Amino acid sequence: AMQSNETRAPAAAKLKAAVQNYDWGVRGGGESCLVARMAGAEVSEDKPYAELWMGTHPKAPSLVLDEGWNGMHLGEFLRQNECFNGSKTAGLFGGDLPYLFKCLSVAKALSIQAHPDKTLAKLLHAKDSSNYPDDNHKPELACAVTDFEGLCGFRKLEEIMENIRAVPELQQLIGQDVVDMIESSLRQEIPSRAEALKQAFNKVMSTSEDQMQERAKRMIDRLTSTKTRRDVEELVLRINQQFPLDVGLFNILFLNHVRL
Missing domain, CATH: 2.60.120.10 (Jelly Rolls)
Known part of the structure; x- marks a missing residue:
C-alpha cells in the first residue's frame, strides 16, 4: 500500500x-x-x-x-x-x-424522477448547475433487503390504454384527440406510439392545478365507493392517503408497478 x-x-x-x-x-x-x-x-x-x-x-x-x-x-x-x-x-x-x-x-412514496441520458445530463449541468449539480446520467440498480414496491418505467401502451378506458377522469385530462391518437398508434409502428405516449403524459402534467385536483377528487370518490377495484386502483387510493389529490396519482396509471 x-x-x-x-x-x-x-x-x-x-x-x-x-x-x-x-x-x-x-x-x-x-x-x-x-x-x-x-x-x-x-x-x-x-x-x-x-x-x-x-x-x-x-x-x-x-x-x-x-x-x-x-x-x-x-x-x-x-x-x-x-x-x-x-x-x-x-x-x-x-x-x-x-x-x-x-x-x-x-x-x-418518493418524488417521481426522470433521469437524463449522459449527453443531456452534461448539457443540463452546463446550462443550470444549481438545479442540475451532477453531469452524470445516474442509472440505478436496486436490491431489496425487505419487501419493496416501486414505480419504474412506462407501461406498455396497451396497458396505459386499458387504464385510460377504465378511468374516465384520466380520459378527461388527456382529451379525446389524444385518446384517438393512442388508439390509432396501437395499430401502427413503434415511433408513433412514443409520440402518442408523450402527448398523453404532457397533457396530464401540464393541466392546471385546479383542473387536475378536481378530476383527482372525482377519481378518488369514485374508487372509494367502488366495491371491486383493480390492483392499480388500490395503489392510487393508498398513495392518495400520503399525498392527497397529487398529480402523481395519475402518473401511477402510466408507470410500471413493481414488487421486489
Whole structure:
C-alpha cells in the first residue's frame, strides 16, 4: 500500500457514512429503520432517516475513521491511496468513485424522477448547475433487503390504454384527440406510439392545478365507493392517503408497478 503523512493505509478502512434526512424516510431508531441503525450516531425519534450515502459525492462524502486519518474525506483518502481504487479507476476518476452506494429506509412514496441520458445530463449541468449539480446520467440498480414496491418505467401502451378506458377522469385530462391518437398508434409502428405516449403524459402534467385536483377528487370518490377495484386502483387510493389529490396519482396509471 502507498503511504500518506507517514501513515500506512489499512487493509480495509472504516467509514462514517452520511445520513440524508429526507421527509419520506422512516422516523426514529426503530428496528425497521436500517439507515438509523447503520448510521452509528445518536438517533432522534422525531427525525426521518431516509438514505445512508457511502461514497465521494461532494454533497455528503464519507469520512475515513481509522486512526491516523482524522476523518479525512474518502475522495482525498483514495487520491492518496490509489491501491484502494486500482490504477485504472484512479486514472479515469482520480479520487472519486464512479458510483454512489446508498441504503434506503422508505416510509412513504418518493418524488417521481426522470433521469437524463449522459449527453443531456452534461448539457443540463452546463446550462443550470444549481438545479442540475451532477453531469452524470445516474442509472440505478436496486436490491431489496425487505419487501419493496416501486414505480419504474412506462407501461406498455396497451396497458396505459386499458387504464385510460377504465378511468374516465384520466380520459378527461388527456382529451379525446389524444385518446384517438393512442388508439390509432396501437395499430401502427413503434415511433408513433412514443409520440402518442408523450402527448398523453404532457397533457396530464401540464393541466392546471385546479383542473387536475378536481378530476383527482372525482377519481378518488369514485374508487372509494367502488366495491371491486383493480390492483392499480388500490395503489392510487393508498398513495392518495400520503399525498392527497397529487398529480402523481395519475402518473401511477402510466408507470410500471413493481414488487421486489
